Amino acid sequence: MTSTRAMITKRIAPRLLTGLLVAWGAVTAAFIGMHALPGRVEDILAGDMSWPGLREAIAQEWGLDQSVWSQYVGFIWRIAQGDFGTSYVMRQPVADVIGPQIWPTVHLALSAGILAVVLAVLAATLTAGRGRIARAAASLIELACVSAPVFWIGLLLLLAFSFTLRWFPVSGADGWRALVLPAVTLALPTAGLLAQVLREAMEKALVQPFVVTTRARGIGETLLRLRHVLRHAALPAVTLGGWLVGGLLGGAVITEKVFGRPGLGTVTLNAVLSQDAPVVLAVVMLAALIHVLASTALDVAYVFIDPRLKVQ
Structure with a gap:
């Protein structure tokens, strides 16, 4: 200690x-x-x-x-x-302008970040070292998430789940239902990049001697991946953390505007205009x-x- x-x-x-x-x-x-x-x-x-x-x-x-x-x-x-x-x-102190808007943006970014990590870990754990078809399909989906503009993802989610199915509100920040679509919109590009990095690192870790030794002890494949391989492969993903924080903050500007949410993104855009x-x-x-x-x-x-x- x-x-x-x-x-x-x-x-x-x-x-x-x-x-x-x-x-x-x-x-x-x-x-x-x-x-x-x-x-x-x-x-x-x-x-x-x-x-x-x-x-x-x-x-x-x-x-x-x-x-x-x-x-x-x-x-x-x-x-x-x-x-x-x-x-x-606005004729008021800047601290009073941005102060109340910090938590909505942090709340959205934290929710999106946690969701992105969960999705990336699931995708990498389930497909690392598997067959070519599974890896190719996962890579294609991840590439689409990384390449798609955030506003386009948000509009598609709004069209499907708000206007058509009416499961979630179109705009606002009242309750957890209003947070779902913005968090998913912001999380998908980050999850796609994280999953690619994690999968590559896990595939390298799966051929290391410690994996053979651990398997010889009779540990299950899922526990092996989550407890040992994932920890070994997490360093490259953590290295991307600083860049991902910037991506979440930058994406929040567009996401908050698409979904009509309060936050630093909306304040920044209005201040620039x-x-x-x-x-x-x-x-x-x-x-x-x-x-x-x-x-x-x-x-x-x-x-x-x-x-x-x-x-x-």
Whole structure:
């Protein structure tokens, strides 16, 4: 137990430092991007809004009358305190705009992620090392899921299960029934990619000596695959975790719009269309923070998945 904690600590400390550097880089990039855009900063932040004294108030709030270095230090300090400024389009603090929308998006992404993992594990476990027909059929379905646009999958599910069969509501976020189709829509592309990676890794693991030894002990094939082979093959899939988190967040933008759900995706799209720069900047920095947290959690998960790390 002590060695495991020491290993986790050794892996967390550098990752946290790296995560802080990435978060700092994201905030810095947002600041540079805001100043690199053509036009005055106050005009960019104001967007389409225009009323007497607005730009003067923006310049005072953001310290635009100070040096660039002073503006940068103040920007970093405000972000560190969770102050993302004011949405001048909606006339309220950015934190109040995006705060209530975080949980609906996280709820959708978590549900889709869990469903994707379950589908991928089932598909890979049932088809790895099987006949060519089973693997070819599974690969074809997975390729279709990965290649199909998210909005197209969502529209097909709506047509089949909402408009035709009327099993699920067309839009909204009331109850678990309203979550099913959006979660499936978001999960299918991720599940298709995960299943392909898991199957390839499991097929390599199935020919390893430890599988022969385990089979010689009389363990069942299903338990062998789920308990031993799957754990051995999970590392490549976990490596994709950071990219998959980004895919889920990006897909949530389209999915929430197709199904009329609240969330960061809807807020982001509306902010882009209305040129609400403070909200867009806040969402970008929040996405970077989520990536950092997900990468740190996955790095810790390596210790529990791969026993060799404990020995090292």
